[in-house]
Amino acid sequence: MSADDPTAPRPAPGADAPADAAGATAAGFRVVCVVYHPGDELEDFAASLALATTAPVELVLVDNGTDHTVTRHVAERHGARVVLPGSNLGYGGGANAGASGATQRWLVVANSDLVWGPGSLDVLAAAADRHEGAGAFGPALLNLDGTVYPSARELPSLTQGAGHALFARVWPSNPWTQAYHRRQEVVGDERVAGWLSGACLLLRREAFEAVGGFDTSYFMFFEDLDLGERLGLAGWHNVYVPGARVTHVGGTSWRARPATMISAHHRSAARYLTRRYHRWYEWPVRVAIRVGLKARELLELRAAH
Numbered sequence: 001m002s003a004d005d006p007t008a009p010r011p012a013p014g015a016d017a018p019a020d021a022a023g024a025t026a027a028g029f030r031v032v033c034v035v036y037h038p039g040d041e042l043e044d045f046a047a048s049l050a051l052a053t054t055a056p057v058e059l060v061l062v063d064n065g066t067d068h069t070v071t072r073h074v075a076e077r078h079g080a081r082v083v084l085p086g087s088n089l090g091y092g093g094g095a096n097a098g099a100s101g102a103t104q105r106w107l108v109v110a111n112s113d114l115v116w117g118p119g120s121l122d123v124l125a126a127a128a129d130r131h132e133g134a135g136a137f138g139p140a141l142l143n144l145d146g147t148v149y150p151s152a153r154e155l156p157s158l159t160q161g162a163g164h165a166l167f168a169r170v171w172p173s174n175p176w177t178q179a180y181h182r183r184q185e186v187v188g189d190e191r192v193a194g195w196l197s198g199a200c201l202l203l204r205r206e207a208f209e210a211v212g213g214f215d216t217s218y219f220m221f222f223e224d225l226d227l228g229e230r231l232g233l234a235g236w237h238n239v240y241v242p243g244a245r246v247t248h249v250g251g252t253s254w255r256a257r258p259a260t261m262i263s264a265h266h267r268s269a270a271r272y273l274t275r276r277y278h279r280w281y282e283w284p285v286r287v288a289i290r291v292g293l294k295a296r297e298l299l300e301l302r303a304a305h
Contacts, residue, residue, distance in 0.1 A: 031108040
């Protein structure tokens with residue numbers, strides 16, 4: 001295990017690889033896992049990763065927190081590299097730091113609260129070989145009860161996004177949420193999606209670097225939607241691969257800091273939607289979005305308390 005100097009400068013995504021790696025692409029995967037005061041789930045993540053592929057894996061743990069004890073212990077046991085940014089970069093910023101300087105063809109960005117299915121990374125990579133025009137690939141994310149989390153989604157329209165945001169919790173079967181989550185079945189063929197959940201992504205490094213990685217103005221949440229949209233605008237597809245399965249334990253950060261996470265989610269939603277409707281004549285839409293999201297945030301904070 002080695003720990004990076006948190007004060008050392010880091011090249012941005014897309015920066016040139018070291019000279020001795022020029023013209024060469026390393027085999028296997030670089031797996032980037034961004035953590036913040038992790039618990040036992042990180043050990044489960046690293047242990048199950050060993051069964052996810054037969055190819056070489058470089059595991060990079062980016063620790064945004066202040067107590068690195070658990071991260072270092074897991075890194076020592078599993079031969080991972082630790083990156084210490086020195087401050088909390090958020091999810092996208094941490095993922096960019098972990099991906100910086102990679103030479104592998106494939107980057108993987110994944111939450112620490114995942115348990116990898118045997119061979120799941122190999123299934124994703126095989127799909128990536130079949131879809132050469134795709135830049136991002138997502139597995140079926142299974143909940144603990146075996147149900148499927150809707151991880152492959154369409155880009156939201158204004159009516160779908162607003163309807164889903166306002167009614168998903170109080171009226172789960174509303175037509176806007178159904179349209180937003182449509183075609184989330186675990187069985188069936190691989191398909192193109194508007195965007196894929198950042199809980200587990202296989203990324204073609206070339207594509208990831210071409211769009212500049214994650215937008216770090218999203219501290220948490222919506223950075224995956226934004227990345228999927230930018231990949232699409234750059235000509236890359238996002239492909240859902242239901243044959244690859246991982247279990248998402250889920251909620252470790254939410255359980256510890258629900259109010260903080262609720263507020264972060266709504267700030268990112270407002271940022272994304274107001275950027276999407278940025279034209280001067282769309283100012284009433286931006287005002288309505290901000291007011292609606294603030295009201296929803298207050299209701300969720302009250303419920304959390």
